[in-house]
Amino acid sequence: MSESAQPPRERGYAKGRATRVQIVEAAMVLFGEVGYRSASLREIASRVGISHPGLIHHFPTKEVLLAAVLEHRDEMDDSELSADLASGTGLMDAVVRLVRRNSERPGIVELFTTLAAEATAPDHPAHQYFRERYATTLALLTRELETLRADGALRPSVEPAAAARALTALMDGLQVQWLLERGADDQVDMAAVMRDALDLYVVGAAERRD
Numbered sequence: 001m002s003e004s005a006q007p008p009r010e011r012g013y014a015k016g017r018a019t020r021v022q023i024v025e026a027a028m029v030l031f032g033e034v035g036y037r038s039a040s041l042r043e044i045a046s047r048v049g050i051s052h053p054g055l056i057h058h059f060p061t062k063e064v065l066l067a068a069v070l071e072h073r074d075e076m077d078d079s080e081l082s083a084d085l086a087s088g089t090g091l092m093d094a095v096v097r098l099v100r101r102n103s104e105r106p107g108i109v110e111l112f113t114t115l116a117a118e119a120t121a122p123d124h125p126a127h128q129y130f131r132e133r134y135a136t137t138l139a140l141l142t143r144e145l146e147t148l149r150a151d152g153a154l155r156p157s158v159e160p161a162a163a164a165r166a167l168t169a170l171m172d173g174l175q176v177q178w179l180l181e182r183g184a185d186d187q188v189d190m191a192a193v194m195r196d197a198l199d200l201y202v203v204g205a206a207e208r209r210d
Contacts, residue, residue: 012207020068022048027069032110035118036126037068058071063125070115070129073108091144092198099171101192106182109175116172148202158201170197 026047041062043079045055080101084094102109119126122128138161145160154160174190181187 016058019048019050023050023055023058023065024068024072027065028073028106028111031066031069032107032114033153035114036062036124037118059163066125067129069111070126073111091146092202092207095141095171096191096195096198099174101180102175103190104110106179112176113172113179128170134168137168141167145201153203155201155203163201167194167197167201170194183204202210 023044026044029037029042030047031038039060039062041055042052045052046053058127077098079162081094081098084097085091087122089097101121115126116130121127127208141164142160145154145158145163149158149160150153161167164190173193174188174193
């Protein structure tokens with residue numbers, strides 16, 4: 001059914017959903033550029049081409065919009081990571097793929113890095129979100145490293161919980177360096193560095209056969 005053939009109410013719903021997506025995407029860019037606290041709803045509305053009251057109709061507060069932005073970001077990463085895992089890719093290889101994909105999406109990297117730094121303040125509306133996200137990430141990586149250890153694929157000196165923290169810190173630090181080096185000929189290859197780091201923890205198949 002073409003848009004013109006849809007009932008007016010359905011066309012209105014479709015247009016409303018499209019506007020919400022535009023608002024979220026504009027907010028992602030602005031939050032990444034100037035941070036959450038410095039971003040204004042009026043600027044976001046201007047970038048979308050709607051009035052401030054029009055934006056408020058979809059997102060009554062900036063906190064509600066921030067929640068939608070974080071949810072949208074997670075949906076992008078989680079769907080791709082889940083697809084990799086469903087195809088039989090191991091978690092560690094899937095993480096490297098995720099890092100490589102992020103290197104093609106500077107806006108996502110900038111958003112995460114800016115908000116994560118801001119959210120260290122206890123009164124930031126995303127503070128609890130990032131606490132929970134890091135806890136989930138650490139738990140996921142720790143479980144995977146424990147599985148690798150049980151399979152004899154983890155180097156004997158590696159302690160899973162400590163390694164999970166080190167890998168998480170490496171991912172975040174690489175993103176900061178990568179953003180600072182944008183445009184440079186020798187901009188860090190985040191995926192390559194992550195792969196090299198994993199090789200320090202995980203025993204390769206050839207080594208296990210020796």
